[in-house]
Amino acid sequence: MLARTVRRWLVPAVLVFAWLCAPGAAAGAEGVRQRSQIAEDLYDVDFVDADRGWAVGTFGAVYRTADGGRTWQAQPTPTAQHLYGVSFADAASGWAVGRSGEIVHTADGGLHWTEQRSHAHEHLFAVDFIDSREGWAVGDWGVVLHTADGGATWEDRSLPADQIVYAVDFLDHGRGWMVGEFGTILHTRDGGQSWVKQDAGTHKTFFGVAAVSAETAWAVGIDGLVVRTRDGGTSWDLQHGQREAASFEKGGFAGLLDSPGFYDVEIRGGKGYVVGDVGNVLVSEDGGETWTGSLLPAPWRLSWIRGLSVLPSGRGMLVGASGLTFSVDGKQMRFSQLPR
Numbered sequence: 001m002l003a004r005t006v007r008r009w010l011v012p013a014v015l016v017f018a019w020l021c022a023p024g025a026a027a028g029a030e031g032v033r034q035r036s037q038i039a040e041d042l043y044d045v046d047f048v049d050a051d052r053g054w055a056v057g058t059f060g061a062v063y064r065t066a067d068g069g070r071t072w073q074a075q076p077t078p079t080a081q082h083l084y085g086v087s088f089a090d091a092a093s094g095w096a097v098g099r100s101g102e103i104v105h106t107a108d109g110g111l112h113w114t115e116q117r118s119h120a121h122e123h124l125f126a127v128d129f130i131d132s133r134e135g136w137a138v139g140d141w142g143v144v145l146h147t148a149d150g151g152a153t154w155e156d157r158s159l160p161a162d163q164i165v166y167a168v169d170f171l172d173h174g175r176g177w178m179v180g181e182f183g184t185i186l187h188t189r190d191g192g193q194s195w196v197k198q199d200a201g202t203h204k205t206f207f208g209v210a211a212v213s214a215e216t217a218w219a220v221g222i223d224g225l226v227v228r229t230r231d232g233g234t235s236w237d238l239q240h241g242q243r244e245a246a247s248f249e250k251g252g253f254a255g256l257l258d259s260p261g262f263y264d265v266e267i268r269g270g271k272g273y274v275v276g277d278v279g280n281v282l283v284s285e286d287g288g289e290t291w292t293g294s295l296l297p298a299p300w301r302l303s304w305i306r307g308l309s310v311l312p313s314g315r316g317m318l319v320g321a322s323g324l325t326f327s328v329d330g331k332q333m334r335f336s337q338l339p340r
Helices: 002-021 247-258
Strands: 042-047 053-057 062-065 073-075 083-088 094-098 103-106 124-129 135-139 144-147 165-170 176-180 185-188 206-211 217-221 225-229 237-240 262-268 271-276 280-284 292-295 305-310 315-320 325-329 332-337
Touching (some): 042 315, 094 124, 135 165, 176 206, 225 262
Parallel strands (some): 083 124, 165 206, 262 305
Antiparallel strands (some): 042 053, 062 073, 135 144, 225 237, 315 325, 325 332
């Protein structure tokens, strides 16, 4: 698992090291007065309405907002494991997953969190609950977990192949997608009883997936890759990046800066967002038909952005390195917490 973890985070670490060594790289941060209330790196966020949301991160961190992300309050959890994914079925019922098979659950909006036993020891990178009873968690070594009783019991539905699964998104109790390393895209129409492999024409790793209908979904990954299907996954169209040659192979660090990895994607309310390394955000204001790039302000431009949650209105909350949180509404950004 260590080799996989190193491989997953090597590129962001190298980029930060290169930036720190560059002359004058941090000069733009002078005079910044706003400090983050959140010290931990944040990996995922989930909102249930315009006001209430939760973000999770390193060392068991869970933060809750009740004012749309303007302020955040820490919530105690029974774990010190890094938490990589969070999903709330409603304002009361939520789950977070992380390292070494960790699953924690709240039934009261995060006032109290308890551990749930999954008997999995692999890292879990994502979780998606369809309602307060049925949910899925995915992660390292092809682990796939399913519950139909709110996590009281978790059933092992792991893949036969040894491949990391980074993201899962279900439309309803029947239809869903999973994505992962080596170009893996898997689709189910029968509630996960069977999974069909779909070909996006690449062996590059996918980190995020989002479906808006039975026919239309997006997947994002390394080297600025964004692909979309409009036929249920029979074919996938390239919208951003390249299917084959890696940017590092083509242009070294300059190529990596031009084509950063993307970690998450979501489209709602006619607006879409893709987030990733080097302060990059892709924004769509036409339901994912076209994408334009946006960057964080200069002092935080090399911060990575790991997770997002988008409301039906199209407004979204994005989270990332060193407690970074900010809201987006199309191309408009409002920062509530900035990295120190």
